[in-house]
Amino acid sequence: MINADRLAPLFxxxxxxxxxxxxxxxxxxxxxxKHLIDGGFKGHIYPVNPxxxxxxxxxxxxxxxxxxxxxxxxxxxxxxPAVVQVIRQCVGKGIRSGIVITAGFxxxxxxxxxxxxxxxxxxxxxxxxxxxxxxxxxxxxxNRQYVQFPPFFTPPGKFAVVAQSGNVMDVxxxxxxxxxxxxxxxxxxxxxxxxxxxxYLEYMGDDPHTRVIMCYTEGFKDGRRFLRVASEVSKKKxxxxxxxxxxxxGARAAASHTASIAGSDRIFDAVCKQAGVIRxxxxxxxxxxxxxxxxxxxxxxRRLGIVTAGGGWGVLAAxxxxxxxxxxxxxxxxxxxxxxxxxxxxxxxGNPVDLVAGARADNIYKAVEVVMRCPEVDAMAFLSxxxxxxxxxxxxPSSEEEKQNWGSIVTEATLAAMEEFNALSQKYxxxxxxxxxxxxxxxxQDINIxxxxxQRELIIHHMPHQAARALDALASYSEYLRR
Amino acid sequence: MINADRLAPLFxxxxxxxxxxxxxxxxxxxxxxKHLIDGGFKGHIYPVNPxxxxxxxxxxxxxxxxxxxxxxxxxxxxxxPAVVQVIRQCVGKGIRSGIVITAGFxxxxxxxxxxxxxxxxxxxxxxxxxxxxxxxxxxxxxNRQYVQFPPFFTPPGKFAVVAQSGNVMDVxxxxxxxxxxxxxxxxxxxxxxxxxxxxYLEYMGDDPHTRVIMCYTEGFKDGRRFLRVASEVSKKKxxxxxxxxxxxxGARAAASHTASIAGSDRIFDAVCKQAGVIRxxxxxxxxxxxxxxxxxxxxxxRRLGIVTAGGGWGVLAAxxxxxxxxxxxxxxxxxxxxxxxxxxxxxxxGNPVDLVAGARADNIYKAVEVVMRCPEVDAMAFLSxxxxxxxxxxxxPSSEEEKQNWGSIVTEATLAAMEEFNALSQKYxxxxxxxxxxxxxxxxQDINIxxxxxQRELIIHHMPHQAARALDALASYSEYLRR
Numbered sequence: 001m002i003n004a005d006r007l008a009p010l011f012x013x014x015x016x017x018x019x020x021x022x023x024x025x026x027x028x029x030x031x032x033x034k035h036l037i038d039g040g041f042k043g044h045i046y047p048v049n050p051x052x053x054x055x056x057x058x059x060x061x062x063x064x065x066x067x068x069x070x071x072x073x074x075x076x077x078x079x080x081p082a083v084v085q086v087i088r089q090c091v092g093k094g095i096r097s098g099i100v101i102t103a104g105f106x107x108x109x110x111x112x113x114x115x116x117x118x119x120x121x122x123x124x125x126x127x128x129x130x131x132x133x134x135x136x137x138x139x140x141x142x143n144r145q146y147v148q149f150p151p152f153f154t155p156p157g158k159f160a161v162v163a164q165s166g167n168v169m170d171v172x173x174x175x176x177x178x179x180x181x182x183x184x185x186x187x188x189x190x191x192x193x194x195x196x197x198x199x200y201l202e203y204m205g206d207d208p209h210t211r212v213i214m215c216y217t218e219g220f221k222d223g224r225r226f227l228r229v230a231s232e233v234s235k236k237k238x239x240x241x242x243x244x245x246x247x248x249x250g251a252r253a254a255a256s257h258t259a260s261i262a263g264s265d266r267i268f269d270a271v272c273k274q275a276g277v278i279r280x281x282x283x284x285x286x287x288x289x290x291x292x293x294x295x296x297x298x299x300x301x302r303r304l305g306i307v308t309a310g311g312g313w314g315v316l317a318a319x320x321x322x323x324x325x326x327x328x329x330x331x332x333x334x335x336x337x338x339x340x341x342x343x344x345x346x347x348x349x350g351n352p353v354d355l356v357a358g359a360r361a362d363n364i365y366k367a368v369e370v371v372m373r374c375p376e377v378d379a380m381a382f383l384s385x386x387x388x389x390x391x392x393x394x395x396x397p398s399s400e401e402e403k404q405n406w407g408s409i410v411t412e413a414t415l416a417a418m419e420e421f422n423a424l425s426q427k428y429x430x431x432x433x434x435x436x437x438x439x440x441x442x443x444x445q446d447i448n449i450x451x452x453x454x455q456r457e458l459i460i461h462h463m464p465h466q467a468a469r470a471l472d473a474l475a476s477y478s479e480y481l482r483r
Numbered sequence: 484m485i486n487a488d489r490l491a492p493l494f495x496x497x498x499x500x501x502x503x504x505x506x507x508x509x510x511x512x513x514x515x516x517k518h519l520i521d522g523g524f525k526g527h528i529y530p531v532n533p534x535x536x537x538x539x540x541x542x543x544x545x546x547x548x549x550x551x552x553x554x555x556x557x558x559x560x561x562x563x564p565a566v567v568q569v570i571r572q573c574v575g576k577g578i579r580s581g582i583v584i585t586a587g588f589x590x591x592x593x594x595x596x597x598x599x600x601x602x603x604x605x606x607x608x609x610x611x612x613x614x615x616x617x618x619x620x621x622x623x624x625x626n627r628q629y630v631q632f633p634p635f636f637t638p639p640g641k642f643a644v645v646a647q648s649g650n651v652m653d654v655x656x657x658x659x660x661x662x663x664x665x666x667x668x669x670x671x672x673x674x675x676x677x678x679x680x681x682x683y684l685e686y687m688g689d690d691p692h693t694r695v696i697m698c699y700t701e702g703f704k705d706g707r708r709f710l711r712v713a714s715e716v717s718k719k720k721x722x723x724x725x726x727x728x729x730x731x732x733g734a735r736a737a738a739s740h741t742a743s744i745a746g747s748d749r750i751f752d753a754v755c756k757q758a759g760v761i762r763x764x765x766x767x768x769x770x771x772x773x774x775x776x777x778x779x780x781x782x783x784x785r786r787l788g789i790v791t792a793g794g795g796w797g798v799l800a801a802x803x804x805x806x807x808x809x810x811x812x813x814x815x816x817x818x819x820x821x822x823x824x825x826x827x828x829x830x831x832x833g834n835p836v837d838l839v840a841g842a843r844a845d846n847i848y849k850a851v852e853v854v855m856r857c858p859e860v861d862a863m864a865f866l867s868x869x870x871x872x873x874x875x876x877x878x879x880p881s882s883e884e885e886k887q888n889w890g891s892i893v894t895e896a897t898l899a900a901m902e903e904f905n906a907l908s909q910k911y912x913x914x915x916x917x918x919x920x921x922x923x924x925x926x927x928q929d930i931n932i933x934x935x936x937x938q939r940e941l942i943i944h945h946m947p948h949q950a951a952r953a954l955d956a957l958a959s960y961s962e963y964l965r966r
Contacts, residue, residue: 025876103839104829150922151879165795167867171920178926218798244795249811250802256831257794282948283799311740312648312727315701316766319733328732346587348739356586384650393508396634437654439633443661443930451926465765 006129007195007203009097011140011185013072014043016147017064017095019086020077020102021047021055028101029077031149032137033058036075039146039153046071064089073097075137075147080104080112083133084119091126098123099147100132106191106259107134113259120193134258135190136166139173141183142209150174157182158211158457159290160204162197164189164258168216168242168283175287178447180454184209191258196221198229205233212290213239216283219251219260227271234276238293238477240286241277243268276480278473285469292470294457295422296431298478301378303329304471305371306352309359310384313464314352317381317435320468326475328352329376338370355387364388365420372428379475381467382421385436385460389413395440410441411449418458431474434460435467489612490678490686492580494623494668496555497526499630500578502547502569503560503585504530504538511584512560514632515620516541519558522629522636529554547572556580558620558630563587563595566616567602574609581606582630583615589674589742590617596742603676617741618673619649622656624666625692633657640665641694641940642773643687645680647672647741651699651725651766658770661930663937667692674741679704681712688716695773696722699766702734702743710754717759721776721960723769724760726751759963761956768952775953777940778905779914781961784861786812787954788854789835792842793867796947797835800864800918803951809958811835812859821853838870847871848903855911862958864950865904868919868943872896878923893924894932901941914957917943918950 016036022029033047037056045058046067052060061067064074064086074090076083076098083102090098105116116133123130131138137147141156149166154173159181163169166188173186184207187200197217204210213233220226230239245251245262254260272279280286304326308314318328331339331351339353342363348354353371355364364387371377386394391413397403418434425432438446453459461467499519505512516530520539528541529550535543544550547557547569557573559566559581566585573581588599599616606613614621620630624639632649637656642664646652649671656669667690670683680700687693696716703709713722728734728745737743755762763769787809791797801811814822814834822836825846831837836854838847847870854860869877874896880886901917908915921929936942944950 025878025881031878107831108829149878152922163795165793165798167793167920168795168799170922174920174922178929216795218795242799244798244802246802247805249805249809250798252833253789253798253801253811253835256833256835257798257837282946284946306736310648310650312646312651312699312701315648315727315733315736315740316651316725318736319727319729322730322732326732328736346591348590350735350739352736352739354740395508395514395632398508437650437657439635439653439657443934444927446661447926447930463765463767 003199003202004206007199009072010099010131010138011145012143013145015046015069015071016041016043017046017048017067017071017074018077019048019064019074021049021060023052023055028149032075032077032101032147035146035148035151038151040144041146042144044069064093067093070094073099076100076102078102080115084115084122087119087122087128091122091128096128098128098130099135099138100130101135101137103134105133105193107257116191116193123194130194131187132190133193136169136188138188139183139186152177155182157184158209158294159183160207160210160213161186162189162200162204162213163216164192164218164260165216171283172214172287179291180451181291181457192221198222198225201233201239202229205236211237212293213237214286214290215239215241217241217243218245218254218258219262223263223271227275230275230277234480239277240280240289240473241272242280242283242286276477278476288459288461288466289470289473291454291457291459292433292474296433296474297425297429298481299379299431299475300478302326302475303376303378305329305331305374305377305380306383307355307368307371307380308352308383309355309387311354313383313435314354317383317464317468318352320465321381321471324468324472326471331371332374332376335370335374339367342367342370359387361388361390368421369424372424372430372432377430379430379471380432381471382432382434383436383464385414385417385434386439388417390416407445407448410438410445411452414438414449415452415456418453418460422458431471433467433471435462435464436460486682486685487689490682492555493582493614493621494628495626496628498529498552498554499524499526500529500531500547500550500554500557501560502531502557504532504543506535506538511632515558515560515584515630518629518631518634521634523627525627527552547576550576553577556582559583559585561585563598567598567605570602570605570611574605574611579611581611581613582618582621583613584618584620586617588616588676590740599674599676606677613677614670615673616676619652619671621671622666622669635660638665640667641692641777642666643690643693643696644669645672645683645687645696646699647675647701647743648699654766655697655770661934662774663934664774664940675704681705681708684716684722685712688719694720695776696720697769697773698722698724700724700726701728701737701741702745706746706754710758713758713760717963722760723763723772723956724755725763725766725769759960761959768949771942771944771949772953772956774937774940774942775916775957779957780908780912781964782862782914782958783961785809785958786859786861788812788814788857788860788863789866790838790851790854790863791835791866792838792870794837796866796918797837800866800947800951801835803948804864804954807951807955809954814854815857815859818853818857822850825850825853842870844871844873851904852907855907855913855915860913862913862954863915864954865915865917866919866947868897868900868917869922871900873899890928890931893921893928894935897921897932898935898939901936901943905941914954916950916954918945918947919943
């Protein structure tokens with residue numbers, strides 16, 4: 001509760017001071033101000049710079065003291081030696097939240113660490129909560145409050161991002177956007193001198209906009225607190241994490257990046273298991289998995305049914321899922337008999353169910369339902385979606401009219417197929433993940449389809465192993481909740 | 484030599500019979516004929532169907548015997564019971580090469596295996612070499628000879644694909660195309676009743692168009708021959724492989740897909756190491772790695788230098804490369820001193836070299852060269868390419884004129900940066916891989932950039948772990964060649 005109050009201005013400010021705003025387009029002080037404006041922030045913005053009168057159409061204040069009201073939030077982009085004094089002035093003005101973009105603190109060694117400690121002491125004395133230093137900012141799309149360097153604006157959505165690397169935060173927010181999705185709140189936490197990853201996790205656990213939390217960390221200040229907080233938050237919503245510093249080289253790099261102590265990777269792994277945290281191997285895996293959590297029901301076990309319209313893809317999926325602890329079950333005789341009525345005589349009578357060439361869409365959905373309702377199946381994978389599309393020929397337009405609108409016909413048919421699968425998922429409360437190429441689409445169609453799917457919180461995984469990872473995450477999380 | 488003669492018509496036919504050509508747009512017999520025509524095959528096409536006179540503007544022949552010349556190649560798309568008779572007729576006509584698309588043979592059990600054996604006996608008796616059965620066809624872009632189901636045409640290029648799954652072949656060929664690259668020859672080998680993966684590898688090893696071979700297999704008929712052939716071919720060009728059937732579930736699926744015996748994965752791994760074959764974990768990894776082989780020099784060791792414009796990405800790369808056996812070396816004092824002259828005073832003085840905000844393009848290339856020419860560095864990774872682009876502000880257009888042409892300005896600047904890196908690579912004969920997001924680009928720009936890069940045989944990896952995999956492949960192959 002106290003935490004929520006402290007952190008709220010970071011995400012729901014009514015007014016923001018940008019201390020160190022600049023005219024130079026290559027500088028952070030320019031870009032942060034510009035993107036705060038371009039992002040459509042509704043409240044007052046107060047640039048502060050002793051040598052400017054006006055920047056980007058906004059009145060510039062010489063001094064923090066000159067600002068005509070008490071801003072909710074201060075963004076600090078001044079050289080390191082000036083930061084302590086700026087924090088003191090912010091405290092004097094009554095500002096309770098700050099984002100310190102400036103780098104050059106603990107990550108550079110003892111002298112920087114001393115400066116950092118002094119800054120934090122000053123802020124804590126004045127009851128001011130700090131993000132950073134050495135960070136890229138905070139995005140709060142629901143408040144159109146984009147304190148950030150790059151020029152894109154991830155729309156409001158359900159993903160929270162906490163990342164010690166601003167680069168990583170930017171990539172996750174942008175990739176979500178390119179896939180038709182948005183974010184609830186994104187924090188680049190930097191050196192975490194004052195506020196730590198655990199503070200943000202706690203806040204996002206209670207944030208009503210946040211459905212899934214993605215987290216990138218280079219090391220924890222307080223492992224016990226992480227375990228406690230993550231265990232509680234995981235009960236409410238999934239946390240997916242990438243942690244670096246697995247190797248010595250990575251740990252050294254983390255220390256020099258954000259002064260983090262990576263710690264033992266084995267211990268971290270055990271902590272994640274205990275806290276219900278899902279660990280991802282890469283940033284793209286993290287995002288793909290996060291999307292899967294939006295609409296998929298959680299499986300009650302790991303008994304898997306696979307239906308595939310491509311033989312090789314079925315084999316790849318069986319391998320990838322079995323490697324991740326799924327049991328590609330022998331389908332019961334009555335399921336096989338039911339499938340016999342739907343599929344050509346020469347179908348393989350196994351799991352994966354190989355639809356063989358020529359299977360029609362109606363029968364494909366019926367076959368999926370037959371497997372889905374089998375009590376010995378907890379989850380499903382479907383590979384190669386093309387023949388499930390309800391288009392006369394999924395390969396190419398069948399008429400001049402189709403040719404004119406082929407792009408949108410393909411997109412609509414793909415959305416409809418995914419909704420049909422999702423309806424079965426919901427009906428039987430079992431997840432169904434899909435991996436597929438769309439062999440008839442061009443690169444732009446590919447993007448448009450992914451975007452349209454994302455807007456409905458759906459994803460077609462590109463490759464079978466990616467679908468397997470998403471299934472594994474759903475199953476692991478389900479296991480944690482049932483524990 | 485004998486092998487090359489037997490296989491040549493599959494890729495360089497002057498005339499092709501399509502036996503089982505059809506009017507039904509949902510059938511293979513229609514699509515294979517259509518795409519052979521649409522793909523621009525220059526030679527004669529002879530559709531064969533006893534019930535048609537004309538299809539897609541081509542004269543249809545009632546019988547193979549009626550074809551007015553001896554075709555170089557027969558594509559067979561008739562029901563399984565009719566295949567043996569068709570092969571007999573082909574042999575009678577003097578046809579020496581066939582692609583049997585038809586499924587329903589050994590993958591279905593004993594009766595199918597018997598039929599398959601009979602077909603092969605008939606073909607061998609007549610000196611006819613067979614691809615398949617149960618396969619998707621063969622693409623030979625240099626001869627504009629596309630015997631395939633899906634409606635896209637991968638351009639002529641340097642990648643050969645041998646895949647037991649037609650789906651997998653299609654995906655690799657299409658993905659290469661979407662990334663601005665092309666293929667020399669692609670074979671979906673199916674059940675491999677007559678010609679085996681090793682035959683294709685041998686052929687492609689000598690094929691002058693082929694620079695890199697991508698191979699997907701579900702199991703080998705003859706492990707010793709694979710070892711022998713692959714060892715020889717690997718000396719000439721890299722072979723990158725995905726093998727499925729690692730798990731019991733995958734092995735069962737492979738048996739039901741192409742009647743393959745997956746065998747022990749551990750033994751296969753050992754064979755790959757001995758034969759210099761690079762094993763990839765997924766299809767996208769295989770393609771990314773193949774692209775890296777086109778222009779990167781091979782490293783003489785695994786001592787790695789990393790330069791990064793994004794702190795988190797540097798950590799991710801250090802971790803991923805160290806996990807793959809690279810030594811992220813301590814840079815010698817003289818290298819650090821040289822970098823001191825190029826970078827701001829507060830740079831981290833370590834490896835990864837973190838460029839910190841504000842580094843200019845000129846200094847970035849100089850810094851890369853300082854690390855590159857260090858004799859204690861064998862290979863390099865560069866992360867987050869944005870500040871290396873020679874644009875005034877890489878974030879957004881600086882003028883109205885730039886705004887008009889922003890898409891092409893960004894693409895050109897990215898190409899130029901990658902060429903500049905490549906020039907350093909060539910100068911010092913050390914590979915430099917790049918992983919980066921382009922935070923200022925939209926999804927369509929992303930595609931256009933990837934395509935333009937591909938046309939120059941370059942790739943920016945999406946994530947640091949992908950760059951690490953590519954580096955690992957280059958190093959492994961180099962180690963094989965130096966053995």
